[in-house]
Amino acid sequence: xxxxxxxxxxxxxxxxxxxxxxxxxxxxxxxxxxxxxxxxxxxxxxxxxxxxxxxxxxxxxxxxxxxxxxxxxxxxxxxxxxxxxxxxxxxxxxxxxxxxxxxxxxxxxxxxxxxxxxxxxxxxxxxxxxxxxxxxxxxxxxxxxxxxxxxxxxxxxxxxxxxxxxxxxxxxxxxxxxxxxxxxxxxxxxxxxxxxxxxxxxxxxxxxxxxxxxxxxxxxxxxxxxxxxxxxxxxxxxxxxxxxxxxxxxxxxxxxxxxxxxxxxxxxxxxxxxxxxxxxxxxxxxxxxxxxxxxxxxxxxxxxxxxxxxxxxxxxxxxxxxxxxxxxxxxxxxxxxxxxxxxxx
Numbered sequence: 001x002x003x004x005x006x007x008x009x010x011x012x013x014x015x016x017x018x019x020x021x022x023x024x025x026x027x028x029x030x031x032x033x034x035x036x037x038x039x040x041x042x043x044x045x046x047x048x049x050x051x052x053x054x055x056x057x058x059x060x061x062x063x064x065x066x067x068x069x070x071x072x073x074x075x076x077x078x079x080x081x082x083x084x085x086x087x088x089x090x091x092x093x094x095x096x097x098x099x100x101x102x103x104x105x106x107x108x109x110x111x112x113x114x115x116x117x118x119x120x121x122x123x124x125x126x127x128x129x130x131x132x133x134x135x136x137x138x139x140x141x142x143x144x145x146x147x148x149x150x151x152x153x154x155x156x157x158x159x160x161x162x163x164x165x166x167x168x169x170x171x172x173x174x175x176x177x178x179x180x181x182x183x184x185x186x187x188x189x190x191x192x193x194x195x196x197x198x199x200x201x202x203x204x205x206x207x208x209x210x211x212x213x214x215x216x217x218x219x220x221x222x223x224x225x226x227x228x229x230x231x232x233x234x235x236x237x238x239x240x241x242x243x244x245x246x247x248x249x250x251x252x253x254x255x256x257x258x259x260x261x262x263x264x265x266x267x268x269x270x271x272x273x274x275x276x277x278x279x280x281x282x283x284x285x286x287x288x289x290x291x292x293x294x295x296x297x298x299x300x301x302x303x304x305x306x307x308x309x310x311x312x313x314x315x316x317x318x319x320x321x322x323x324x325x326x327x328x329x330x331x332x333x334x335x336x337x338x339x340x341x342x343x344x345x
Contacts, residue, residue: 005031006124011041012056024113038067050078052120057084057091065098072099079127081119152203159199166192193223194255211251213282214241220255228266235266236277242284246345253320260313261294261339269298269336288344295338
């Protein structure tokens with residue numbers, strides 16, 4: 001016996017067979033309604049819900065295939081088992097293509113009722129499993145959407161917090177009179193901005209696992225250009241980036257490296273009262289490899305001159321490169337400085 005009385009509609013123009021099918025299925029615990037033709041069956045389906053419909057092929061007027069086609073037009077079509085007195089494969093294939101879930105060949109012995117009942121049971125089980133799967137997938141999509149929204153909110157809050165920290169650093173620097181200390185705090189602000197830019201992109205993006213490096217570097221370098229470029233000493237910072245998305249943590253690391261390299265170029269490549277340009281190039285070399293190039297046309301590195309600055313920037317570049325397991329080299333064959341970083345992502 002089944003766990004509940006599933007409602008079955010059996011459509012067949014043979015009155016005697018309708019009675020026998022109804023009796024056989026009722027004994028198995030189904031609630032059975034019968035219809036004498038396709039039009040009556042469609043009317044019944046339009047007025048009350050059925051868990052399953054079994055429809056005979058050979059009927060006067062509207063045959064089984066036409067009835068099946070009309071059933072498929074309902075907003076929520078019921079599962080259909082096709083019943084035919086012919087064992088022609090052609091009819092079975094046509095019915096399955098038209099939307100039937102299964103078919104049963106009608107015979108004159110008791111085997112037909114057993115086969116029909118077995119097909120109904122299997123069909124209802126398959127429909128139940130499909131409904132459970134669809135419900136689980138819907139729940140999973142809803143859960144993922146909630147998590148996506150939560151993570152975007154987290155990134156929003158992180159970005160706001162980093163902006164707040166940057167403001168604190170700026171306020172602190174205004175109270176200082178020591179120029180070296182003020183410069184160090186300004187460098188700290190730029191490093192914070194490099195991280196904050198990633199989170200700004202994440203909370204406005206539908207993809208929170210990866211960062212669009214073209215957009216990210218464009219926004220980051222726009223901020224740096226606003227910091228370093230003045231009418232007296234303009235700094236033209238240009239970026240060229242392949243369409244490349246990389247994991248968030250690696251994007252943060254690359255952002256810090258770019259910030260340090262561009263900052264060094266803006267500080268040291270050109271005289272304080274001279275114009276100058278810095279170019280940033282990000283290109284994909286292979287399926288999971290990239291090259292980052294930061295170059296200028298300035299005075300270049302002079303081996304006989306002492307290092308300028310605190311050296312913290314250089315240490316950060318080395319540490320960030322090591323965390324990426326990247327190789328960093330300086331091309332000494334060009335004018336100015338050309339830093340080339342090769343990394344996997």
